[in-house]
Amino acid sequence: AQSVTQLDSQVPVFEEAPVELRCNYSSSVSVYLFWYVQYPNQGLQLLLKYLSGSTLVKGINGFEAEFNKSQTSFHLRKPSVHISDTAEYFCAVSVLLRRFGAGTRLTVKP
Amino acid sequence: DVKVTQSSRYLVKRTGEKVFLECVQDMDHENMFWYRQDPGLGLRLIYFSYDVKMKEKGDIPEGYSVSREKKERFSLILESASTNQTSMYLCASSFFFGAIPGSGPEAFFGQGTRLTVV
Structure with a gap:
């Protein structure tokens, strides 16, 4: 069975600082990997996805993630965050069905 | 743009x-x-459907x-609501991909329904 672990439940950072949100997964077969963002009182919006090919994936809003098969990780990064990036971020793994991590609340402070 | 619409924001x-x-x-x-x-x-899967009249249990189908009945519409029913079903409910859709029912490369989400059972 597949599972997803988001290693940090909350990440506070200052504006313009870099950020990394960590995600590890477990699966015995090839996977699809996703990061979603959820703004307050809204549904989930896809940030980026890894299906195959290049292990460095670029998404919307300046985010990127790197698929590391040997470490079974898919960490999300942004070199300089804005106040508007404050939201909850979910990592998801899809083999047969999509499984989500518990979420990381990113708070960007001025 | 893909649009997934949930009938209520708050109930x-x-x-x-x-x-x-x-x-x-x-x-x-x-x-x-x-x-x-x-x-x-996080998000836990209750049920999914891969075709009209076809459904499969997810991780937490109890209750x-x-x-x-139609391809574009998927309804969730709480037969007898209980307070432990107070939650945010999210609907999503995706294309079918590959040979496995329910599999797909990407899912699109609705805005969510925040249900409170009192």
């Missing part, structure tokens, strides 16, 4: 009531999903049922 229901949550998508997706979202637990 308040009484214990024991039968509750219907409706979801409609406009992209002709084969797969549709219902999740519930609770703090610290819920679903209906898919």
Whole structure:
């Protein structure tokens, strides 16, 4: 069975600082990997996805993630965050069905 | 743009009531999903459907049922609402991909329905 672990439940950072949100997964077969963002009182919006090919994936809003098969990780990064990036971020793994991590609340402070 | 529309943003229901949550998508997706979202637990799959009248249980189906009479519409039913079903409910849809029912490369989400059972 597949599972997803988001290693940090909350990440506070200052504006313009870099950020990394960590995600590890477990699966015995090839996977699809996703990061979603959820703004307050809204549904989930896809940030980026890894299906195959290049292990460095670029998404919307300046985010990127790197698929590391040997470490079974898919960490999300942004070199300089804005106040508007404050939201909850979910990592998801899809083999047969999509499984989500518990979420990381990113708070960007001025 | 893909649009997934949930019929209500907020609902308040009484214990024991039968509750219907409706979801409609406009992209002709084969797969549709219902999740519930609770703090610290992320999203958990309740049920999914890969075709009209076809449904499969997810991880937490107890206390819920679903209906898919038309391709664009997927309903979640709480047969007898209880306070532990107070939650945010999210509907999603995706194209069918590969040979496995329910599989797909990407899911599109509705805005969510925050249900409170009192």
